[in-house]
Amino acid sequence: MNKNSNISISNLIEAAVYYGFFLLLVALSIYSSFFVKALPDPNNLNNATIQQVIFGFAFNRLQRIPAQILIVSGLAILIGMAALWNNRRDQELYRRFASLNNRFFSKKIYIIALCLVFFTACCLLQSNMVSADMVIYKSWIPRQFMRGIMHVRFDEMWESNLHFNAYILLHTFLGTDVLASYRLLSCLAAPFFLYILLIFSRRLVPDKALSLSMFIMSGGFVQLFFGDMEYYTITITLVMAYFYLAYAFLQEETSFVTPAMMLALAMTFHMETFYLLPTLFFLSIVAIQRRDGFEVICGWFGLFILVSLTLMFFVNNGNPLNNMVDTSWGLGRNGNVLANFLTNTPLLFIARLNMVTLVFPAIWLLVPLLGFSRIKLDPFNGFLLTGACCGIPFSLVWVSSIGLYSDWNLFSMPLFPAILLVGYNLIGHTHFSRKTALLYGLTAFSSLISYGWIVSNHFIGR
């Protein structure tokens, strides 16, 4: 009896913490959206008040969405949560959703259809936000094309070169400009990302795969696929594929070589994926424990060779190694590496916390999940934890040279292991009363913020 009552009390406390977080998120969003004056330029904190930096959150800067729409959407979410508060209705909805989930995943055509719908949505709501980098590329890339110079950046080798080649192709045959070709390539990555996410979610939590996918897709990082004009969309799709293959390796369905080569491929697309190297160390340890040391050696050799050959290919095509390394932001542009993280200020750090929340509002649930020991000690969580321990500090200390909010996409990828860690463990391994209502509320409210941002960026400058 005592044990049962202890369990129910701890269950209640846990539920209260999760709900407390949700209510805090809603309260902060309302306050920031309607009671704090937005900064004219979020990247310029020189004349900002502390209040403007702390509450530069949610709809604070997304003034293009009418307040009425926000209020009605918020009320609809609350009504939905209230309906799910009833235990009987909660169970009924769970049963129906599980049946829908199983029917959806029974045929590949449904998955493909959903991916195509998402692709269409991405094309229709393309972003018009031009980052500081893109302002330079807009004139730089046509100039390089006219002079017959291959465009490639050390930090994002294939990603930059593929965008450049797509521009040449589209410009030659359709007269497309740089911005439009960049947008198109970002949108094209969307269905692939969603497809991998869906089949991966199915593997992780078979009965709740749709819930997990929706929960993850509620983050602001999804803006990457809505025609984001930068060099991250293809890489994040490859990173997703790497996670999938890593999971398959941990389930003993593939060899170590496969995830290692996928990571190598991701590295040739964007060097930022270097932060995932410790996760490959983790897989190496698991492989060595399984007495597959030979595969580990071959995987690491393969990774080194693929990255080297890619570099050689670009050097051989008229891009001197010294030039590439000296202009690399990641390597500190020939001696400025300390500027990349030691020029932080307290205000910038606060703004950074806002940016992390913008990328995935529910990411802060990682703290209570760790506190209540809800991170199941399985190999895949060990893998994700390793990735999160590298990605989160990177997002918290790296100083962007073009302004924090202009470089939000740079911080999306390192946060991805933490995003998956929260989603997988909250949906798959956490049990407390009224969980469905909370999950629904969190997913819907995060989506409201994230997709509000997407819509806002679509109408910007129009």
Add this chain to the structure above:
Amino acid sequence: MCTLAGILSLSAVINLPPSESKSAVIASFSPWRIFTWGFLGLGTLISLGLFIKSQVTPDWSTRVETIIHTWHKTHSFLSSAYFCLSLALILLLGGLDYLMDVQRFPRMAYYIFLYVRLRPICLWLMAVTIISLILTFTYRWLTLSLRDFLPSNRASRAGAYCLLVVFAGTLVMWVNLLRDPIFFEDKSSLWLPMIFISIPVLFIGLFLIDRQGKSKTE
């Protein structure tokens, strides 16, 4: 060893000239310098305290070692994650030390004042992490056998040969590139066809090795 590394780093920081007068807060030292001293001093004191305690009461050190050993045994995935993160920290600190070197990157001269303060901390952290990593190995959750690192059948042997050939070619390219970068950029050379041949050979090799892994699991 950690204490020794801490004392060496601390002495390196103490020997630096005083901070600029405009940023000094206590005894002509800036807050950043005081933080550096505090960080190194605390770390050194903790390791010194642990050393003295383990010498005075050997039972205590045995008990602590048992606790750590049990943790590594019972939480094998967390233990692996800890190992990977330590390795990542060493690589990060090593990389930073390389990129901060003013001899290699002259523009670092602009940050030399930060470099001289940061380097002792980086080196001390690196020393502590390497020592703890060596200790982790002694818990033997990673049993290494040479046989595990060798190909086990004909297909994987063929795969390994492919990989070795491509690896040798890549090394030759690296040596040439570092020796004479301009020669490597000559488009009329044979380097580009070599790269194009290397890629399929690499993937054939990896495919053969991957099949070996699959046949094992099946």
